[in-house]
Amino acid sequence: MNKIICIANQKGGVGKTTTAINLSASLAVANKKILLIDADSQGNSTSGLGIDRDIAEKANFYHAMIGQVPLDAVIAKTALRNLEVAPSNQDLIGLEVEFVQLEDREIRLREILKPLNGIYDFIIIDCPPSLGFMTVNALVAADSLIVPLQCEYYAMEGLGYLLNTVKLVKANLNPNLALGGILLTMFDQRNTLAHRVTEDVRQHLGDKVFKTVIPRNVRLSESPSHGLPVIMYDSKSRGAQAYMELAREILRGEML
Numbered sequence: 389m390n391k392i393i394c395i396a397n398q399k400g401g402v403g404k405t406t407t408a409i410n411l412s413a414s415l416a417v418a419n420k421k422i423l424l425i426d427a428d429s430q431g432n433s434t435s436g437l438g439i440d441r442d443i444a445e446k447a448n449f450y451h452a453m454i455g456q457v458p459l460d461a462v463i464a465k466t467a468l469r470n471l472e473v474a475p476s477n478q479d480l481i482g483l484e485v486e487f488v489q490l491e492d493r494e495i496r497l498r499e500i501l502k503p504l505n506g507i508y509d510f511i512i513i514d515c516p517p518s519l520g521f522m523t524v525n526a527l528v529a530a531d532s533l534i535v536p537l538q539c540e541y542y543a544m545e546g547l548g549y550l551l552n553t554v555k556l557v558k559a560n561l562n563p564n565l566a567l568g569g570i571l572l573t574m575f576d577q578r579n580t581l582a583h584r585v586t587e588d589v590r591q592h593l594g595d596k597v598f599k600t601v602i603p604r605n606v607r608l609s610e611s612p613s614h615g616l617p618v619i620m621y622d623s624k625s626r627g628a629q630a631y632m633e634l635a636r637e638i639l640r641g642e643m644l
């Protein structure tokens with residue numbers, strides 16, 4: 389059985405894609421077989437893993453979502469043997485409108501993932517910055533949710549909406565969905581506000597917060613432009629070490 393993890397936060401630029409790519413890569417290095425689904429029309433997980441968004445134009449995640457091809461037909465290999473990706477590009481933008489009339493549009497992703505059951509240890513879904521159609525599909529398909537929170541003043545703003553969406557999805561479409569954990573990202577040791585935000589989040593959300601904190605690290609922001617996860621770009625960097633630690637925390641099973 390594979391575990392399906394959705395990485396979501398409707399706030400933009402909080403580290404969803406960085407976490408999706410680097411958690412996937414760290415789990416792959418730990419000998420787990422991983423499929424990363426790029427569920428965002430920005431295609432950042434796709435290009436960040438060195439896959440040309442134009443090459444993905446022929447058949448990509450969008451074509452699997454509309455039922456034109458099976459999902460396994462669009463899966464691409466990456467530089468890491470255990471890590472594969474379902475690539476996306478701007479094709480996904482139209483999907484929500486195309487599906488407006490469809491009755492069971494929220495369970496589409498869950499349905500197309502079914503034939504892959506047993507092939508991967510983890511399927512990780514990188515969501516777009518919205519609580520719309522794609523994120524709801526991901527929440528319906530997932531066993532567990534990771535919410536990256538940037539260590540800044542407005543970190544928790546909007547978290548209530550996300551948790552409310554989770555509640556609705558749980559009540560109506562996916563009773564198995566668990567809040568796997570809140571992940572603090574882009575932590576800057578020298579910034580007193582970051583320390584205060586961290587304390588605040590831990591106080592409010594307690595054991596729902598991963599022990600691992602992802603530091604602000606320039607290697608993490610550079611590696612996508614080389615089409616590599618940070619573990620292959622600079623394995624000794626603090627960013628690479630932090631995502632390895634997160635993978636270990638998840639594999640110990642304490643959170644998810």
Ligand code: ATP
Nearest residue numbers: 400401402403404405406517574603604605608609
């Ligand atoms: P979007 O909502 O647009 O999909 P996102 O939540 O996926 O954004 P990312 O793309 O992962 O966020 O990160 C936003 C920017 O911050 C990127 O340029 C990324 O390289 C950078 N970044 C993310 N995490 C870190 C970090 N820990 N240290 C330094 N830079 C980071």
Ligand code: MG
Nearest residue numbers: 404405428432
């Ligand atoms: Mg992203």
